[in-house]
Amino acid sequence: xxxxxxxxxxxxxxxxxxxxxxxxxxxxxxxxxxxxxxxxxxxxxxxxxxxxxxxxxxxxxxxxxxxxxxxxxxxxxxxxxxxxxxxxxxxxxxxxxxxxxxxxxxxxxxxxxxxxxxxxxxxxxxxxxxxxxxxxxxxxxxxxxxxxxxxxxxxxxxxxxxxxxxxxxxxxxxxxxxxxxxxxxxxxxxxxxxxxxxxxxxxxxxxxxxxxxxxxxxxxxxxxxxxxxxxxxxxxxxxxxxxxxxxxxxxxxxxxxxxxxxxxxxxxxxxxxxxxxxxxxxxxxxxxxxxxxxxxxxxxxxxxxxxxxxxxxxxxxxxxxxxxxxxxxxxxxxxxxxxxxxxxxxxxxxxxxxxxxxxxxxxxxxxxxxxxxxxxxxxxxxxxxxxxxxxxxxxxxxxxxxxxxxxxxxxxxxxxxxxxxxxxxxxxxxxxxxxxxxxxxxxxxxxxxxxxxxxxxxxxxxxxxxxxxxxxxxxxxxxxxxxxxxxxxxxxxxxxxxxxxxxxxxxxxxxxxxxxxxxxxxxxxxxxxxxxxxxxxxxxxxxxxxxxxxxxxxxxxxxxxxxxxxxxxxxxxxxxxxxxxxxxxxxxxxxxxxxx
Numbered sequence: 001x002x003x004x005x006x007x008x009x010x011x012x013x014x015x016x017x018x019x020x021x022x023x024x025x026x027x028x029x030x031x032x033x034x035x036x037x038x039x040x041x042x043x044x045x046x047x048x049x050x051x052x053x054x055x056x057x058x059x060x061x062x063x064x065x066x067x068x069x070x071x072x073x074x075x076x077x078x079x080x081x082x083x084x085x086x087x088x089x090x091x092x093x094x095x096x097x098x099x100x101x102x103x104x105x106x107x108x109x110x111x112x113x114x115x116x117x118x119x120x121x122x123x124x125x126x127x128x129x130x131x132x133x134x135x136x137x138x139x140x141x142x143x144x145x146x147x148x149x150x151x152x153x154x155x156x157x158x159x160x161x162x163x164x165x166x167x168x169x170x171x172x173x174x175x176x177x178x179x180x181x182x183x184x185x186x187x188x189x190x191x192x193x194x195x196x197x198x199x200x201x202x203x204x205x206x207x208x209x210x211x212x213x214x215x216x217x218x219x220x221x222x223x224x225x226x227x228x229x230x231x232x233x234x235x236x237x238x239x240x241x242x243x244x245x246x247x248x249x250x251x252x253x254x255x256x257x258x259x260x261x262x263x264x265x266x267x268x269x270x271x272x273x274x275x276x277x278x279x280x281x282x283x284x285x286x287x288x289x290x291x292x293x294x295x296x297x298x299x300x301x302x303x304x305x306x307x308x309x310x311x312x313x314x315x316x317x318x319x320x321x322x323x324x325x326x327x328x329x330x331x332x333x334x335x336x337x338x339x340x341x342x343x344x345x346x347x348x349x350x351x352x353x354x355x356x357x358x359x360x361x362x363x364x365x366x367x368x369x370x371x372x373x374x375x376x377x378x379x380x381x382x383x384x385x386x387x388x389x390x391x392x393x394x395x396x397x398x399x400x401x402x403x404x405x406x407x408x409x410x411x412x413x414x415x416x417x418x419x420x421x422x423x424x425x426x427x428x429x430x431x432x433x434x435x436x437x438x439x440x441x442x443x444x445x446x447x448x449x450x451x452x453x454x455x456x457x458x459x460x461x462x463x464x465x466x467x468x469x470x471x472x473x474x475x476x477x478x479x480x481x482x483x484x485x486x487x488x489x490x491x492x493x494x495x496x497x498x499x500x501x502x503x504x505x506x507x508x509x510x511x512x513x514x515x516x517x518x519x520x521x522x523x524x525x526x527x528x529x530x531x532x533x534x535x536x537x538x539x540x541x542x543x544x545x546x547x548x549x550x551x552x553x554x555x556x557x558x559x560x561x562x563x564x565x566x567x568x569x570x571x572x573x574x575x576x577x578x579x580x581x582x583x584x585x586x587x588x589x590x591x592x593x594x595x596x
Contacts, residue, residue, distance in 0.1 A: 007159065149164070185217075279312055332361070460501050562575075
């Protein structure tokens, strides 16, 4: 199969395998991908599983049509991709194997009888190999998900050979949804190494990629932004699906009844999605995948031998082994004489980062009591707080405790110009009086939002919570609404004033009506009345200090000379910074730059 005129697919489909890596159910098999690049020099990219040596070598021979390969490039030494290196070298002994130092160490351990003297090319990170018109650049990707992994970029065809990255379960001759099986593959196999994947994505962002050729799954040619966005979500441990997952184990049905009762209450209160999972009967990999997809997880189990039921224990171990983080967790425990399940479960997450523990929990003594039903209702209220606040019908629109969320924080001010919604980042929102409730908002006159609000007289102030990732600041702070649609791809929610408010990453918002405008030279101050106030959740407000310490990426200044923007991290390389220089990302001036 031709990938391009010069790149030909020579991989195989495996419908014999039932458990990939001995643990992941693969009803539609697996693919082991390999590619040939035909140029003045011919390169073969990786091998396949040992059970398909003859089929793979036959595919290569057919493509080569009598020619001999010059290079075998080994990106990853896991046996499903490297098992046929020795077999290949027996057939094509004059080939040079291209790999990095760590790969060759592993190769010697896997193939102790193979003599590679004079037949290797050891490459460094960033090194380029020319095949003629094709230039291949090798980018090391340690721990994605083995230490020797590297990916290869073909700058001629603009193809990224991504090793195990962007792979999925399932053979290539079966049609199935990419997202579901790629997510299960990623969380199960690569999930622990989110930081390393994020580092690789940063490198990929500097490349012009038109096609991705992974070692498992289909070649990705269209809508690459979708696949890269998914990898960004998964590797940053961001929430992918709004809703609640309830994972339970039950011996005699009482804990199951509690889980199902909670699910019904959540649905009644407007929870957008409720996923209930019986861990004793579920595909464990699928259960783990879903736990990473949802932002809220309720664990319900019985006390068992002064511990917890085995399937729950295995489930939590799978989560913590994959760096489960940035989630809200609640507990339902059951015990006939001395319930200890909640304490044991919480203790298993002691090394997990950014876990929000629910205030409400449920302790069942054998069977559900009236008190338990009330506790489940309170738990449902807590889990649905932001969903209720987002609802036009159910929200408390006069919750003036929203004003308590104002401080020296960071906010997204949203506005609407005709049919276009807009938003920008501000850090100056102040409550002036409480009778009437008056708020002042300062906005730079150069911003598009300033003109909209001055014209329409209405805006919303969204109080960002500490959950807000850097991409929120990129979206609303590093581009102008005059050219960009800042809400592209987001589901819009609107206040009664018709202006959008953020569907996530906020703990409250205020709808404001402008009563007075004060000209402050470079800025305008809008003095406003609060017309609507909603509290979304109890997360902490994002302060400027928190943003600087925990959210804003550290600029890569090593080896560079010049100046760095303290707001967004943009680096200006040069001996002198012009007095009138404006940061191309965040639009701040020279006052917000400091020497490297």
